[in-house]
Amino acid sequence: MSNSLLFIPDISGYTQFVQTTEVAHSQHVIAELLEILIKANTQKLRLAEVEGDALFFYKDGEVPSQEKLLAQIETMFTAFYSHLKLLEKNRVCPCNACATAPNLQLKIIAHCGELQFITVQNKSKPFGQVVIEAHRLLKNSISSNNYVLLSEDLSNVIGIPYHYKSQLFDFSTNGDVYDGKNIRYSFSEMDKKKLKLTSYETPYEVQFTGSPGLVIEKDYKVPAQELLEYITNYSYRHHWVKGVDEFEYNPEEVTRLGTEHVCVIDGKRLNFTTVTKTVQSGHLVYGEYTTDIPVIDSIHQFYIIIPTSENSCSLIMELYPQAKSIFKKIMLHLVMKRAFRKSIKVSLNNLESYINSK
CATH class of the missing domain: 3.30.530.20 (START domain)
Structure with a gap:
């Protein structure tokens, strides 16, 4: 069987965000951000599940090239932080949910392996050890909440060096033990200043020279x-x-x-x-x-x-x-x-x- 891609964008700070802010507005903000990430899917990844504050994508029987995968990662980070910039710039509501939304961060976990599927209510979903590993990687020892993580298996498949560097990415290697198995990975923190965020004007602020009627x-x-x-x-x-x-x-x-x-x-x-x-x-x-x-x-x-x-x-x-x-x-x-x-x-x-x- 051929390798499949597993791709999980996860909104960091969600639990604290919901616990310490107005629930209704925080839910709306998270829903908007998840929609933004879904729209930023340029590689035709299939959405298996919306997992609270995360999205579980996969590409069955195919792993995009190094160039396409890194471009997909950059696109999602750019879309995510551009939308947070919009929320901050055009905010009307002073509540904690709206005021602290710009503090949310994004991490993306990417893994690959042979997928199995299980059918639940006539819907086929990814299943098996490789799916468990991808989700285990969300709980890692990286101190940042703003990064992309590529498993060693995926790095080997796409041929990316462990210490790959570019204008945007600066990968380091690390590893953690899950269920008695050491899983190695490379990760790169994402510098928002290096992303080409969408520039937003504020055309909705008006001024009047006279008194109200x-x-x-x-x-x-x-x-x-x-x-x-x-x-x-x-x-x-x-x-x-x-x-x-x-x-x-x-x-x-x-x-x-x-x-x-x-x-x-x-x-x-x-x-x-x-x-x-x-x-x-x-x-x-x-x-x-x-x-x-x-x-x-x-x-x-x-x-x-x-x-x-x-x-x-x-x-x-x-x-x-x-x-x-x-x-x-x-x-x-x-x-x-x-x-x-x-x-x-x-x-x-x-x-x-x-x-x-x-």
Whole structure:
């Protein structure tokens, strides 16, 4: 039988991340990162299992060449750390899960050998000693949590020297004893500075030269960060926003700059994008922007939350509507502002009632 590749990207720091942060947001972050790693699969590896914070890939009866394997490893590390950079740059939520996500790291274990398969619920899965060895290698004596590990068996098959060096990789040899068997391997820590990470701009931060067209304030007996969660978590919106028939959003995504959602009102779809603006230190801010509201050209609306005590805060709602034509300006002044104020006040009262019910 021919050799097969076993390939396990594992997110380091996951256990501590989940135990010390908000569970829901940490789960969303990990799910996003796993999706990123799956999309970065350029070698047509088969996904055998999602194992919590890790992915178990394999390539049956084939081991990619040294060049292709190293390129696959570089691609996954680049995609992973580029996404963490995006999460850090476009973060809206101040919770521990979102704030500490950039501290997560990645390790990749690669091994090879003769695969066996077992069928469970009509699905064939890799099985046998080589699979056990690959997973044993996740528990090694390497002090870093940011590296790639190639088993000695794999290194021999692809012909990579034990102390291979390149601009990105700098391999060293090591070994550990598993079930009485010494398994040798080579490993290289990954220097994020040497990866060509995707460059992200922040086009969602806006500035205004004038005052808001409408300001509404309300006090809440809830911690500021908790109020932000009620506002930014779209799964809560239908409980308090007035007049919306349906909300469409990605439930697996933590809200951040650039996040999009849709409000459906009387069959009309209003597309919103998450934006932000500069506020005073200690204040929390969440903003939305749309060009789909009838009569006016666009509107920015911001929720600015000011902590007043450990368990209370003030919310300032600011609206910046834009109308270019004279007709639209007249309509905005005579009708729309009054309608906005009435609708928002009802929604903010609904929000208070919903929070109290929780």
